[in-house]
Amino acid sequence: MKRRTLLRHATLAPLLLATGRAWPGAAEPSGGWRRFELVYHVDLSSLEGPGRLWLPLPQDAGEYQRVRELRWEGDVDGAALSRDPVYAAPVFSMAWDGSRAPRPLVVSAQIALRDRSLTDGSAPPPSPDDARRYLQATAHMPVDGIVATTAETILANSGARDDLARARAIYEWIVDNTFREPTVRGCGTGDIRSMLETGNLGGKCADINSLFVGLARAAGIPAREVYGVRIGPSVQFPCLGKPAGDVSGAQHCRAEFLDPRRGWVPVDPADVRKVVLEEGLSLEDRRVRTLRERLFGYWEMNWVAFNHARDFELVPPARTPLPYLMYPYAEFGERVLDGRDPAESGFRIHSRALA
8 A cells, every 4th residue: 555545544544433434435325415526736835944734624514415535645744634622623734844845735525415404393302512512602703792682682673482483583684784795805704793893794604694693692592603615506596606616715604503393404694695795686686585585494505514613723723713714724934824815825626516
């Protein structure tokens, strides 16, 4: 066995034991599943000195996403797979000690996906740890002060009683009161206290969907963001998809909340506001009203989910905690590459549909 192949499988072992899955290739899922390949191309050869790279990886997620295979090739010395201890976010990392320049690296994953819908009926009992974890405040997501009073006002005006109706009231308020701001860099930071205190409710997906999550948590409803990347075209609106190929700038944050009967319920108010702006439509347009109704309880899976990690420490630790890991991220000396400007960062991401 070639050394790099041996290293690849040996390094995977701790992560695979944690998931309890064969690697690669448990039985292929059936029933509306599609397969994609997501490939990172990393070229940091212009950088000098010691440095480290972190890449967010797809994770098995509910009944809508299965990771089939993970490979890397090229510059393999110093590569490792890990999960952060709080959110179990899967991360590929690579370290260089400065004795040589980084060489090109390719990391690829094969994923099976199917669309996700809200279903009535009983769901498996939620994990008590999940319920507690996703009610807590984080650095960018407080659940007291103006966040709590805003949630109280929304729910007092709605008359909603059960968690599904209360989450729906928050969702509708988000759609009515936020707007997509195209000048925001990347997907935004999700600093929801600042949004509410300034009254500027404009932003992108990590701002708008984080606001939903923070208000839900303040109302006692466990909720979380899900960070990922669009990898294929949409059957709903062109702006909600990305043609297969270069998807380096197609990162997208979604949200979900925990309902006692239905389990984790998918929502995406940010994509409603994206359609309003980028398709030039109003909230009263029939197509937007249909989408607004659909996206409370539905995700079109032309998108890969990475993790739920919010304001967390990378493994191995970076210089500071990150608000989220949705982009490739690297540190070389004083230089930080956060992946939000693909043309300048040395990171490219490609996708393709598999038969």
